[in-house]
Amino acid sequence: MREREFGRLAGTVYLDHAGATLFPESQLANFTRDLMENVYGNPHSQNISSKLTHDTVEQVRYRILAHFHTSPDDYSVIFTAGSTAALKLVAEAFPWVSWGLESSGSQFWYLTDSHTSVVGMRKVTTARNVMSTPVRPEDICLVEKQGALANDSDCQLPHLFCYPAQSNFSGTRYPLSWIKEVKSRRMNPLCTPGKWFVLLDAASYVSTSPLDLSTHQADFVPISFYKIFGFPTGLGALLVSHSVAPLLQKTYFGGGTAAAYLAGEDFYIPRQSVAERFEDGTISFLDVIALKHGFDALERLTGGMENIKQHTFTLAQYTYTALSSLRYPNGAPVVQIYNDSGFSDPEAQGPIINFNVLDDNGNIIGYSQVDKMASLYNIHVRTGCFCNTGACQRHLRISNEMVKKHHQVTRWPIGNHGLLYDRSWMVVNHNGICLSQKQEPRLCLIQPFVDLQRGIMVIRAEDQSPGTTAALSLVNEAQYLLINRSSVLELQQQLSTSAPALLSEQFRGREMARCACAQPGSHLYLQYD
Numbered sequence: 001m002r003e004r005e006f007g008r009l010a011g012t013v014y015l016d017h018a019g020a021t022l023f024p025e026s027q028l029a030n031f032t033r034d035l036m037e038n039v040y041g042n043p044h045s046q047n048i049s050s051k052l053t054h055d056t057v058e059q060v061r062y063r064i065l066a067h068f069h070t071s072p073d074d075y076s077v078i079f080t081a082g083s084t085a086a087l088k089l090v091a092e093a094f095p096w097v098s099w100g101l102e103s104s105g106s107q108f109w110y111l112t113d114s115h116t117s118v119v120g121m122r123k124v125t126t127a128r129n130v131m132s133t134p135v136r137p138e139d140i141c142l143v144e145k146q147g148a149l150a151n152d153s154d155c156q157l158p159h160l161f162c163y164p165a166q167s168n169f170s171g172t173r174y175p176l177s178w179i180k181e182v183k184s185r186r187m188n189p190l191c192t193p194g195k196w197f198v199l200l201d202a203a204s205y206v207s208t209s210p211l212d213l214s215t216h217q218a219d220f221v222p223i224s225f226y227k228i229f230g231f232p233t234g235l236g237a238l239l240v241s242h243s244v245a246p247l248l249q250k251t252y253f254g255g256g257t258a259a260a261y262l263a264g265e266d267f268y269i270p271r272q273s274v275a276e277r278f279e280d281g282t283i284s285f286l287d288v289i290a291l292k293h294g295f296d297a298l299e300r301l302t303g304g305m306e307n308i309k310q311h312t313f314t315l316a317q318y319t320y321t322a323l324s325s326l327r328y329p330n331g332a333p334v335v336q337i338y339n340d341s342g343f344s345d346p347e348a349q350g351p352i353i354n355f356n357v358l359d360d361n362g363n364i365i366g367y368s369q370v371d372k373m374a375s376l377y378n379i380h381v382r383t384g385c386f387c388n389t390g391a392c393q394r395h396l397r398i399s400n401e402m403v404k405k406h407h408q409v410t411r412w413p414i415g416n417h418g419l420l421y422d423r424s425w426m427v428v429n430h431n432g433i434c435l436s437q438k439q440e441p442r443l444c445l446i447q448p449f450v451d452l453q454r455g456i457m458v459i460r461a462e463d464q465s466p467g468t469t470a471a472l473s474l475v476n477e478a479q480y481l482l483i484n485r486s487s488v489l490e491l492q493q494q495l496s497t498s499a500p501a502l503l504s505e506q507f508r509g510r511e512m513a514r515c516a517c518a519q520p521g522s523h524l525y526l527q528y529d
Contacts, residue, residue, distance in 0.1 A: 001301065013379045017312075018168060018352050018386075021207060023230030027297035031231075031290045043285055044256050053285050060291050061275070064237065067295065067305075068206075068221070070213040075221075076245060076274035078238040079283045083203040084117040086222030086238035089278065090199055091124035093248040095158050098129035104157060108132045109190055111140075111163040112390035113172065118162050118201055119390070134390070137174070141188050142181060157194035158247070161187075165205035169391035171316070171352030172340045173205070176216040197244055203227055203236075208312045208351055210305035219244045229294030232287040238278075245274045254280025312351035317343045320353055328360040336364075338395035354386075354395070413452070421450050421457075 002009065005024035014022060041049030043057060061077040068075075080086045099105030108125040110118055112134045122132035161182050166173045179198045181187045190196065200218035202211055207227040221239040226232065240248070253261070253268060257277055261268040270277045302308050320343040326334035336356045341349035357365045367383040374381050385392035392398065413420045427435045427443060437443050449458045 005301065011378055013377075016380050016382045017207070018171075018204065018227075019382050020226055020233070021228070021230045023294070024297050024301060026301075027229065027293050028231060030296065031293040034289065034293065035286070040286060040289060042282055044282060053289075056292070057283070057285055057288050060288050063292065063295055065239075068211050068213045068239065069215075070239075073242075074217075075213060075239050075241055078240060078275050078278045079288060080222075080236045080238055081234055082236035083201070083222040083224040084236075086220075086236055087117045087121055087199075087201070088124075089238055090160075090220050090222070091121040093250055093278070094160055094197075095247045095249055096125060096128045096130045097157055099131060106130045106157060106194075107159045107192055109135055109159070109161045111174070112136050112394065113167045113169065113174075113388065114162065114164055114390060115168055115201060115203070116387040116389065118164070118199075121162065135189065136394070137172075139189065140178075142186055155193040155195070159190075159192060159194050159196050160199060161190055161196060162199040162201060164201040165211070166202075166209075166350040166352075167388065167391055168204040168352070169386050169388040170339045170354045170395065171350035173348050173350055176200075179216050179218050204352075205350065206305075208305075209309040209346075213239070217241060225291055225294065229291070229298065231294065232284075232290045235284055235287045235291075240274055242274075248278075250278070252280065256281060309346060313343075313346040313349070316349075316351035316353055323353070323355060330360055332358065332360050332362055334358060420452075425457075 005026060006022060007025070009022070038052065039049040040053045040056070041047055043050055043054040062072065064077050065071055065075055078086070078089070080089060094106075096106045096108075106125075108122060108130055110121070110132070119134075125132045163174055163178065165176065178187060179200060182190055182196050182198050185191050185196060197219040199220040199222070200216070202218075202221050203224045204227070205211065206223055211221075213221065219241045222236065223239070224236040226235070250257075250270070253270065257271055257280055259269045259271045298304075298308075302311075320337065320339075323335045323337060324333075328334060334357065336358055338354045338356075339349060343349050356367070357370050359365055371381065371383045389403070393400075393403070415421070425448070427446075429435055435443060447460045449460065451458055
């Protein structure tokens with residue numbers, strides 16, 4: 001199958017299916033043949049080609065619902081530009097009730113292990129004067145519904161809880177039973193009186209697993225089709241339960257969504273169909289038709305989502321075991337894997353392996369370096385925090401203060417070659433050859449800081465005596481600035497002898513380093529006789 005359907009992968013190891021899966025060649029070939037043999041017109045017209053498009057699109061809607069074990073009696077499919085657009089639609093159309101001085105309002109709760117696009121919904125709720133509350137996975141627990149909790153069924157204040165069926169960061173799968181528990185208000189701390197609705201972010205989960213909406217009846221289910229089929233991109237959907245659809249409120253109406261309206265008067269009647277009411281303008285109908293061939297290929301080549309679920313979990317479990325067993329000669333682990341389940345149960349863990357590579361001292365090797373090394377061997381992996389800051393902070397123990405500190409906005413002047421003093425110096429040995437941390441790892445202990453107000457570069461060398469510094473002028477009219485032995489010894493004393501000790505034996509007793517300014521007209525030598 002790999003040669004026949006994925007011949008383009010020859011010599012390539014593609015491991016970014018969580019980012020975007022790959023389409024089989026037959027899927028694209030069948031779709032192209034379909035386009036060549038049929039005329040698909042704009043579904044908003046009434047001609048023969050338009051009716052063909054309309055009927056085909058409706059067949060695809062039905063197939064999507066069948067794929068998720070439900071029917072048009074219970075859910076509607078609203079096509080969007082992706083799962084992010086689906087989330088934005090919910091945030092803007094949900095019937096929020098603003099908080100007043102003497103009255104309660106709606107609440108928006110979301111799991112901290114959520115995609116950026118879920119967390120971003122709070123910008124809308126804040127603008128609507130609605131309370132937004134993040135909740136950590138470890139803080140959620142079941143409670144018995146009794147006492148005052150059971151006597152407020154008359155309260156219909158709408159609240160929304162969002163959580164992922166599968167973490168796109170670690171692959172952790174959260175219980176689908178939470179849907180029912182939240183709606184019945186048996187989930188602590190989500191016990192506020194009112195009517196609770198649930199948005200299940202299924203974009204990551206449904207890429208490799210079946211989802212039965214007849215059993216797990218979430219109110220909103222956003223998905224992206226390229227994560228399931230690989231093609232088309234830029235097309236997603238929002239599956240909306242008919243129990244909540246009548247409550248949704250639109251603030252804009254586009255082409256095709258109005259049953260009637262007047263241009264000269266504030267008169268507008270929406271279409272009755274949920275999909276037609278929320279699909280502003282002409283949908284990407286050719287991409288929707290492509291989904292038909294995606295479903296065909298998925299069933300023909302794999303036998304269905306249950307087979308995909310078992311196969312991908314087995315591969316991930318094997319890889320997890322293999323990576324966990326890697327050891328350096330000193331016994332130190334090669335990788336640190338971030339997950340909550342140990343890959344023992346496909347119901348609790350999806351086929352995503354998130355890890356950092358460590359050196360033999362247990363220090364993390366930068367992900368950009370790992371990515372570059374993988375690329376040298378044509379291995380395609382994804383690096384970073386994967387649009388899930390909450391999970392990244394939790395697993396890597398990164399505090400809010402650390403994130404804020406490293407993303408502070410500062411001013412910096414522009415020079416003739418870009419940012420002033422940016423990459424203006426390099427360290428060379430006595431032969432004028434540039435030194436790098438690969439050659440001299442302890443160079444990382446020498447840290448420069450440019451102080452624009454004082455016109456100096458402060459060099460801090462942290463070794464046996466952390467915190468000692470030396471200051472060097474940034475301004476020098478002469479072409480070369482030579483620091484003689486006494487100056488070097490003075491600098492050495494300032495650094496508590498750290499500077500020469502930082503370098504290995506081969507550089508001691510000779511010209512230690514030369515900091516050469518990349519901008520013409522200023523060179524700085526540090527010389528040891």
